Amino acid sequence: MHNNPPVILKRSSHTLSRTLISPNALKTMYRLRDNGFMACLVGGSVRDLLIGRTPKDFDLATNATPAEIKKLFRNCRLVGRRFRLAHIHFKDEILELATFRKGGDQAELEENDDSGEDLPETHSHLQKSDEGVLLRDNLFGTPEEDAWRRDFTVNSLSYNIADFSIIDYTGGIEDLGKRIIRTIGDPDARFSEDPVRMIRAVRLSAQLDFSIEHHSWEAILGNFKRITLSSPARLFDELVKTLLAGSASTALELLSTSGILGAILPEFSCWSLEKEGNSPSKAAEWIDKSLSEGKSVPTTTLLAVLFGDYIQSIAKRLFPAGTSYQSMTDAAIAAFMNEIAGQLFIPQRTVMRLREILLLQQRMQKIPGKKPENVAARAAFPEALELLAFRASNDKTLERTLHWWQRLGPTVERAQPEAENQNGQSKSKRGGRRRRSKRRTNQES
Template identity: 40%
Template sequence: MSTSPKGQQAVTQPEGPQIIPRDQHPVSRNLISANALKVLYRLNKAGFDAYLVGGGVRDILLGLTPKDFDIATNATPEQIKSLFRNCRLIGRRFRLAHIVFGRDIIEVATFRGHHDSAPKKLQNCNKTSKQNDQGMLLRDNIYGSIDEDAERRDFTINALYYSIADFKVYDFANGIEDIEQRQVRLIGDPETRYREDPVRMLRAIRFATKLDMLIHPDTEAPIKPLASLLESIPPARLFEEFLKLFLSGKASENFNALREYGLFGYFFPQVESDLKAGQYPHMQAFINQALSNTDDRINNEKRVTPAFLFAVFLWYPLQQKIREFHDSTSLTPQDAFFAAYGEIMGKQQQSIAIPKRFQSVIKDIWILQEKLVRREGKRAFKTFEHPKFRAGYDFLLLRSQIENKDSPALVELASWWTDFQNQGYETQQQMVKTAARPKGGARRSPRKRRKPRINNSNQNG
């Protein structure tokens, strides 16, 4: 990934915010969601300071439509909850208030304070701050002023606050200048900030690709040396980061950047190892095409599931593991598949905690690859009626596109299923008969069915 010109120093906090009056910025109440405005107004009416902060302000300044409207206030989580019946408090590491309006959630955070002021604040609010030996914040509920809150934010472009009281934008870290220069820059010492929260390395990449910006050299420099800090991130949190990186319409760019900075292996250790070794000739192209297809679907507002991408990333390691079980054991093909599936998913779960609802879809997509081959009798129709047929078919189609030169049979199979879906029932029946007939045209005589044996035992056991 490219970076901005060198020569600028890490961001230090200016003495006071740059204040941009209403007539000199484009942020308007007309561009803020009605629910966010309700929260801002109610907090103000109750005597609290309340600001639209971060991405909502940043995106409007960039001419984008914000997807999220986050709010910062001097009200504590408990005080926020007392004002809103539709409020729920979440998080231990960061205590947050979620104001729920149906499917819309407005996140409200209390101004963060500095760690070195913790003893004094602990006396007043009974909150805690805790770090591990590497400097990572394990718990951080020290409350402070808006100035302290701005210093605690990660990137300059996120230290922007819009006041509903006077309609001014408060820029605490030259964020507007960085927006104009289109650069992502950390506030404070980058190494310290990454040690506090290694996920900031992922956020730097995500903001750069999402906003079409460059990562400032000072912000970029520590990423590779500190990449191993991601080992301390819980698998459940890495799953959430996976969704943000790969289901935002920028999956291809994020994948390349993660690999460039040595971070992808903390999501998929086996896949990164195989890619580096060139283990499978089609793996790189297979992943690239899947990511490109996913980006196209998201940018055209079509549905996607993370299960499909997990199935793509782990497909070739799964096939290798199945072959190993075939060669070293007497397992049936079905048992070899399930043994390989268990081992591959078990190892992957150590890096990313994939929820069970997605694991089942991954398994269905993989199982369907074999079912799609077997089209005789009623099997084609049963496969066609499978709830995950479309995902399985899309996966087959992707395989055929990538492996077409080495597997003409796969191309033929994908083409057959494409035609099958567009035909009437009678034509489908004829297609099944033709597909089930062995090459050469001779029809095999059906095997005689054995008469069932009478079992006099108690069926209910």
């Protein structure tokens, strides 16, 4: 595949210590090694450990197939459609274990086919849409092939548990030293086959305080419109991850400068440029400050802080003064959802919580008002209070109102909302058998 030999750093030549790796990840790699398989720590965890950051998770790769992994680990669950992954379940952690994969394109597959027959794209391991976007990539490969199919050089490093060495096929160690984000291979091709990689480049650059390599940045500027070819649900997920990574200010600036934000949210992007005081930038600064203070920022709070003013501007544009606040807000949210339809998919549960947060803003203007304890008992009150805090940071006249609700809030018990994942979707499933209605029971009897 590539003529240059890999750079291999022996244990004495790098700073990655096993004491910094999850004990469960070590157990998993040791079991694979002891059963004759190659096992490596891969991706962002190796990158983070080498630059002194704490990894968010520990991803593993091996030459064992999913079926072999399943036989080896009783606590294994196989998941995924695009590529079969093994989730190794522990009491306090779930590890992702993948079989080494290879990249390529449809032409490469056809060249390697000895049958002489055309390979229907729907039956191949690698599928692309008519626009060239990669839909499925399900070929097992070698450690080298696995490294070359990854997105950026700094994410292609692997830590081999057999001899505790760092293996670098793509120049990732050098780029870590230079503090740059560089695509692996032709950046135009990589961003074309998976446009979401452009958002990942922005997130890594902002999060690590690295610069995006010149050719990679030029490729983003030339391909930013292709971001709309991505799945709306996946695009929403990547944007949320990017803005909640602790560097929303820098990320939002890069998204705007590159044209990505304008491609995804053209109306919002135009409004933010005309907005006095640049509300989106202030929202990003507030999000970063909250995260740096150790506060949790749910997806709904992120959306309320980032889009709240914009949604209210839609309401004022659509309705004359004196219109019911609830009617204006409901119509404005509907108009906003219509704007982003086809670009971003926000779960309905999240939209309804966003609506409640915005509606509570009017009620919280009145202190004490009628039965304020009922307001503070609402499930969305904590998020509404955070939105009020953000507004007060830009409007000193709201500080007295904010402090009043902050004093009342801790004294009131409220129903605990269901746990949510990063997209605002409920993690719990409705269980139990549906009860049969009395009417149906009486008819049957």
